[in-house]
Amino acid sequence: MQSKNKDFVFSIALTVFGIYVLYEGFGIYQYAANPPFNIKIFVISPAFLPIILGTILILLSVLMFFESLRGEGNSLKKQRKDFAEWIKTIPGNPDIRKMTIGSAFMGIYVFFMMANLPFWIATLIFLFCMFIFLRVGKVWKIALIDLGTVGAIVLLFQVIFQTSLP
Amino acid sequence: MALEYLAQAFLIVTTPLNIMVLLLSTGAGLIMGVLPGLSATMAIALLTGLTFNFPHQTALISLIGVYVGAISGGCQSAILINIPGTPASAATALDGFPMANQGKAGLGIFIAETASCLGTLVSVIFVLTLTPLLTALALKFTSWEFFLLSIFGILICGALTARGNALKGWIAGVLGLLVSQIGLDTVDTIPRFTYGNVNLMATVQLIPVMIGLFGFPEIVRAFKDSADDNILPLSKFEIFKGFGLMIKNAVAAVRSALIGVMVGIIPGVGEDVGGWLSYWVSKSRSKDPESFGKGNPLGIISAEAGNNACIGGGLIPIMSLAVPGSAPGAVLLAAFLMHGYRPGPLLMTETPEFIYNIGMYLIFASFAMWILALFIAKGTVRILRINKKIIMPIIFTLCVIGAYLINYNMFDVKIMFVFGILGLALSSANFPAAPFLLGVVLGPMTDSNLRRALRIHDGSFATMFERPICIFFLTVIVFMILSQTGFFKLFKKSKKPLEGN
Numbered sequence: 001m002q003s004k005n006k007d008f009v010f011s012i013a014l015t016v017f018g019i020y021v022l023y024e025g026f027g028i029y030q031y032a033a034n035p036p037f038n039i040k041i042f043v044i045s046p047a048f049l050p051i052i053l054g055t056i057l058i059l060l061s062v063l064m065f066f067e068s069l070r071g072e073g074n075s076l077k078k079q080r081k082d083f084a085e086w087i088k089t090i091p092g093n094p095d096i097r098k099m100t101i102g103s104a105f106m107g108i109y110v111f112f113m114m115a116n117l118p119f120w121i122a123t124l125i126f127l128f129c130m131f132i133f134l135r136v137g138k139v140w141k142i143a144l145i146d147l148g149t150v151g152a153i154v155l156l157f158q159v160i161f162q163t164s165l166p
Numbered sequence: 167m168a169l170e171y172l173a174q175a176f177l178i179v180t181t182p183l184n185i186m187v188l189l190l191s192t193g194a195g196l197i198m199g200v201l202p203g204l205s206a207t208m209a210i211a212l213l214t215g216l217t218f219n220f221p222h223q224t225a226l227i228s229l230i231g232v233y234v235g236a237i238s239g240g241c242q243s244a245i246l247i248n249i250p251g252t253p254a255s256a257a258t259a260l261d262g263f264p265m266a267n268q269g270k271a272g273l274g275i276f277i278a279e280t281a282s283c284l285g286t287l288v289s290v291i292f293v294l295t296l297t298p299l300l301t302a303l304a305l306k307f308t309s310w311e312f313f314l315l316s317i318f319g320i321l322i323c324g325a326l327t328a329r330g331n332a333l334k335g336w337i338a339g340v341l342g343l344l345v346s347q348i349g350l351d352t353v354d355t356i357p358r359f360t361y362g363n364v365n366l367m368a369t370v371q372l373i374p375v376m377i378g379l380f381g382f383p384e385i386v387r388a389f390k391d392s393a394d395d396n397i398l399p400l401s402k403f404e405i406f407k408g409f410g411l412m413i414k415n416a417v418a419a420v421r422s423a424l425i426g427v428m429v430g431i432i433p434g435v436g437e438d439v440g441g442w443l444s445y446w447v448s449k450s451r452s453k454d455p456e457s458f459g460k461g462n463p464l465g466i467i468s469a470e471a472g473n474n475a476c477i478g479g480g481l482i483p484i485m486s487l488a489v490p491g492s493a494p495g496a497v498l499l500a501a502f503l504m505h506g507y508r509p510g511p512l513l514m515t516e517t518p519e520f521i522y523n524i525g526m527y528l529i530f531a532s533f534a535m536w537i538l539a540l541f542i543a544k545g546t547v548r549i550l551r552i553n554k555k556i557i558m559p560i561i562f563t564l565c566v567i568g569a570y571l572i573n574y575n576m577f578d579v580k581i582m583f584v585f586g587i588l589g590l591a592l593s594s595a596n597f598p599a600a601p602f603l604l605g606v607v608l609g610p611m612t613d614s615n616l617r618r619a620l621r622i623h624d625g626s627f628a629t630m631f632e633r634p635i636c637i638f639f640l641t642v643i644v645f646m647i648l649s650q651t652g653f654f655k656l657f658k659k660s661k662k663p664l665e666g667n
Contacts, residue, residue: 007595009595031356037356046358048620050344050347050358056340060337063333095390098389099387102389103590106583110566110579114566114579126559131555131556134555136555136556153563153564164574166567
């Protein structure tokens, strides 16, 4: 995706996010204005800064939106077409596929494996799977690096620094 | 009397045990600083527990050593892999990484560590001599000044890091400020953006956000098949050339150190702002500002002298007011209390030798850091010679541990992952991560000071325009916005036809 096209997509996403911040901000203002807080003056309300920030975010995003349409051949229609074409190329792009699968592995490690397994077992499995997925060498070499790394981490943090690991 | 105290401190620090402890703690701090995700705050926090049973002076030496080491070590990963080991080194990466790509990683590290040493040494002079004067200046800051200072910091950072598109830097800064709004607000304890989650009520922790924003995108990008697997060449330190560069840029280095001291003195503003501000001043005063961001040695020297000088500067409000200048400073304050010292107005009456001891330990720690850093750098470069696809999953594991150790809470690890995904998305569109992080750091200070000032002055902004320091900040802020949005270029363009006529 071209830089201008990325700016186009991000400016829309950030504008939507800015509107959401404003919506939440006014919710906070109403919450603070009611008992027991009774903070009815807007500028001293806890909603003041979020609302100001939401407004600035929308303004800056709108500026970026118009910036992305500036220049020859950067019309609204072309940006939409470019984005649609980029979406179609995602499944066939090996880099995006590797980054997505790698991130998914890391997500599984953080959200599921560490919640259900002792740290050293979860890390042994995670590192082994990652090294195999990234094809960093032969299986024996991977196993050696894996064991060495987990051993060093446990030694450094649990034995020397006496901290408890997740 | 001062010389007597300094002589006593010299005798304490030069005992074999204390020298050994100093070297070990500074080395540990350097390693912690080098490893992305393991911060100075964490290093001091870990060591505080470990040194609890040490003799007081030995414990103080180890804490100062680890602080100096961790802040200085961050530059090595910033230069070698473009991931600042600590937020303080974020500005160093701007010129350090391009310099490493030019095959001058060794030279970059040498000048960075030398500038760090110089910055710390300059700050010691202020710790020992100008403490009362500088503390009086910092005391003149009211809520308006603190509010404007934080806005100024984010605007500078946004403009500096967005590579010609300040708009993106400022958007990143606003996003960071918004993230800092999560949790119970600091004035009325009203929940904001918490969605009933108890963990979110305690606000989003800085370290997991930092690890996610800076570490995660670099890790994931290394998974690409087309990722650049070229290992950075192991260049020599080029010591003579390095000293030559230091002498050539000595004025800028000392100026950056002075800026760092001033920034360090202001409570709540830490080493990261010191680095950015020094970098910005050097860039704006340079005859060749275009070369910044492309491997200019002055960029590295300014950032490192600035952030390390914050160590001494930050110690001044800790010792005189018991107010920490930064996150590591806050942990250090707790450590001082734990070892029986009472920082604050009574410190000079109760333990007058304390300030001189700290000054002497800082001098020794900065020299120990300089020597050790050059040894460790060789190891750091060797680590980077290993295939990135092996290193990056291991670094991710360290990032997980780093995020976890802050509160021993798995929620922080999840936050790190979420902000990692966000950081990856933002970096893919060239949004800089540094202003985002600075927004998160300065957000609570911005919010609480703005609302406190408005509350004191019955919701009126008028008093802000009555204070000279505020007017100075406002002028600089307006000037910066106008210059970055091309207002002055419009003025120049409209002038040209007149000249032609």
